[in-house]
Amino acid sequence: MSVTFSYPTSVYVVRCCSMIENNDQHKQQMNSGIKVNGSYRSPVKVDSLSLAGEASSAATLGHVVSVIETGQRQNIPTKKQLVDPNRQGLIVEGGVGYRQTVVIRSYEVGPDKTATLETILNLLQETALNHVWMSGLLGDGFGATHGMIRNNLIWVVSRMQVLVDYYPIWGEVVKIETWVGASGKNGMRRDWLIRSQASGLIFARATSTWVMMNRKTRRLSKMPEEVRKEIAPWFIEKHAIMEDAYEKIAKLDKEAKYINSDLKPKRSDLDMNNHVNNVKYLRWMLETIPDQVLESHQLSGITLEYRRECGSSDIVQSLCEPEEDEIVNDIGKQDYSTGIMNGFSMASEIIKGNGILACLEQNPIKFTHLLQLKGEKQNEEIVRGRTTWKRKLGPIPFSP
């Protein structure tokens, strides 16, 4: 089985450390009060990674930007920084985590004035990169350590999961915290927590898994010892989402209930890597969800399993299958029979006044998704997804 894996479409890049030696004393100092994953296992065969994709397309990292001039304007630090006043970020967790204050902007919310999941995905990417930035090791801008650059390795994201309990609203101040940990022997995990600044309430949690790929051969790589020494001191044993929540996503085929075909990326959908960005993936997935669900429900969770990247000339198909079709149909009938048009308030009234729907509240609706490329011989998977939807509720608890 081929173990090549394509470059991720989005720069959920993660990383690193500026310490050459894995000095336990130093590490303990940095991670005071936090259990550090300090055990080094011997490298394993890459085939044991359960993350292998099929593709090996020609993604490049090259960009025509003057590095010196860019460095001046970006003001890239060459040493680890503890505070970034411009981004309102600071190093936390005893020196290895990162926390940033963010205000939800007017154009980051949808018609219901709450931040969209797109916004949340964007902010996760942004804070991950800023964490790397603060580490003082930003080289190519995509998160590779010095050791990785020497070994011609890049990070690729294999899996991402986001759970949203409450969507922040326009103008709300949130604190986003992110950190990294070990994932198996050759991978890395990056987690996030988004909290209300005012109440401390957790709005959203996220986790992602990363592996290394050789930039030239496009094959997955084990983690070289020199890279392990750079990265491991930054690992902490803390999980934003319990791992037992993990379940593999089934592969859909042409029998899927909802299919949007001939989707074409536009110029504005491309990110710094000239790949279709993550937000566009999300849009393609969500555009297959029936309107009645979008009106009465809100997205409470998403899991994405990345298989290969999508370039500007690709033609994409978005497949979607409800996991429990009967419930979705029932909800559709309920909504329309009670004349629900403005989901938010009506849903909360129904819930308050009608015990019948209470059980549905406990049973979120789930959809399985697949984005694929039309291949000459066979279709190629870009990303599998699962979305979970809960009934829209009234205002969230507030206790400043």
Next chain:
Amino acid sequence: MSVTFSYPTSVYVVRCCSMIENNDQHKQQMNSGIKVNGSYRSPVKVDSLSLAGEASSAATLGHVVSVIETGQRQNIPTKKQLVDPNRQGLIVEGGVGYRQTVVIRSYEVGPDKTATLETILNLLQETALNHVWMSGLLGDGFGATHGMIRNNLIWVVSRMQVLVDYYPIWGEVVKIETWVGASGKNGMRRDWLIRSQASGLIFARATSTWVMMNRKTRRLSKMPEEVRKEIAPWFIEKHAIMEDAYEKIAKLDKEAKYINSDLKPKRSDLDMNNHVNNVKYLRWMLETIPDQVLESHQLSGITLEYRRECGSSDIVQSLCEPEEDEIVNDIGKQDYSTGIMNGFSMASEIIKGNGILACLEQNPIKFTHLLQLKGEKQNEEIVRGRTTWKRKLGPIPFSP
């Protein structure tokens, strides 16, 4: 001639002041060192406004959000604030202007790592709203003063112009300044400057024109005296763009060279008002521009004249006409004959090494645009536009 005017699609909302009386002494104190437009002219007939559109669709401002609860989470100030530490904003210009520090985020840049014009439009909207926010008068969230609310008036944008000399890059820190001024007898102007924090260099300038509309009748309104008293103390006589640069945009018809039809807004294209957002307008316009221009040129200016809003069920057509067709064709030939593939560096090399193209650099390419709705009897204009394109250049001057 009907003087109704539709609600703007985007919340480029502007405003205001918390002073009930137009107290000259107080005003002078607030505007120390700034020439204040303090002359009140008598109201004129609304027909004299040159901003009349045709549409009168049923836009609503209603949203099902608990105001109290939202207010708590947004922490909306009830009095004028001078500093907003979370947004890194502060009141400047002697008490009437607003300046905010913004770092260009990783997802706000395109493949060339510079901020997109979409990002710039978003940041203009955001800083305008934050300016209003700081004024302490935020009522419905869309910028109407207390006097306007009493008179059932809302702001509608009629024109917007943005000139970009340099696009900020990923990670760059910029300062965005915005202020308001008088526009004729019944209108208001809002201007912006975007500067490099490091060098002070002006990256972009923008101006916009606003008028008042009755929320129920959807007709343009003169400015009531009580509203004038609220607003005028905030006006300053300072222009980001010289007014003589103004030229009216011709209306395109079905003879236009490039036409994209059957454009349908998607759920994710809707803003807080349930209207298609400004960024989507921009995308629809830019998607008609030939690839060869997009590769070798960058957008240096855009003017938008708003005619009516676009709702979620509308079907849109995007028309585009180059102003000087021969030049565009010439440039296309030049580019391909020199094998230009990665516009940025090649263009700068061509310019450095080849004097032939230098004259083209002085003559930017212009396109005229029109977004329109397919009407039953006739097509209805949504927005006219003009875009100006300059050859891509090398790094910008940097002098910290």
